[in-house]
């Protein structure tokens with residue numbers, strides 16, 4: 001297998017990249033110069049016709065045609081988890097992983113990054129997440145693709161919204177602190 005992850009500086013590629021670092025999955029990191037519009041040039045739109053990062057290329061004779069091209073960070077994350085991370089081996093595990101990855105990329109991301117939603121949705125989601133995080137990892141007993149997706153967004157909070165008071169959500173605060181301490185996260189975010 002040969003995995004290549006395409007991303008830009010400070011882009012969502014950090015999420016699947018963090019997962020690969022956590023799991024020790026070997027990959028080549030292809031940093032696109034997005035300011036120069038490299039993500040809109042033919043070389044990359046042949047991989048993601050929408051010209052957005054991240055995108056993943058997996059070259060492996062075992063794959064149909066020997067190659068798979070994927071875009072959408074959530075799809076990439078779930079593919080990596082199932083094929084290389086030893087996760088999502090049953091329909092139930094797959095369903096739960098999809099639930100959390102979609103929650104992170106659709107519900108949580110929208111509550112954070114769409115200003116009109118932030119006031120209404122954000123406290124509601126944080127309240128429930130705070131309780132849930134207090135019970136341990138989101139799926140089972142160890143860190144998983146679900147924690148990667150959700151915690152990547154939570155850890156954006158102090159970066160993008162330092163003014164938001166998280167003191168009513170101590171488990172969210174503790175999760176952000178624990179994420180920031182993980183060597184794989186530090187490596188990826190230090191280079192982003």
Ligand SMILES: N[C@@H](CCC(=O)N[C@@H](CS)C(=O)NCC(=O)O)C(=O)O
Pocket residue numbers: 008010011012013039051052053054071072073074105
């Ligand atoms: N839902 C997509 C969003 C992808 C996305 O919008 N990526 C941004 C960078 S974080 C991008 O490529 N923007 C460049 C553009 O839209 O021209 C995902 O999660 O992969």
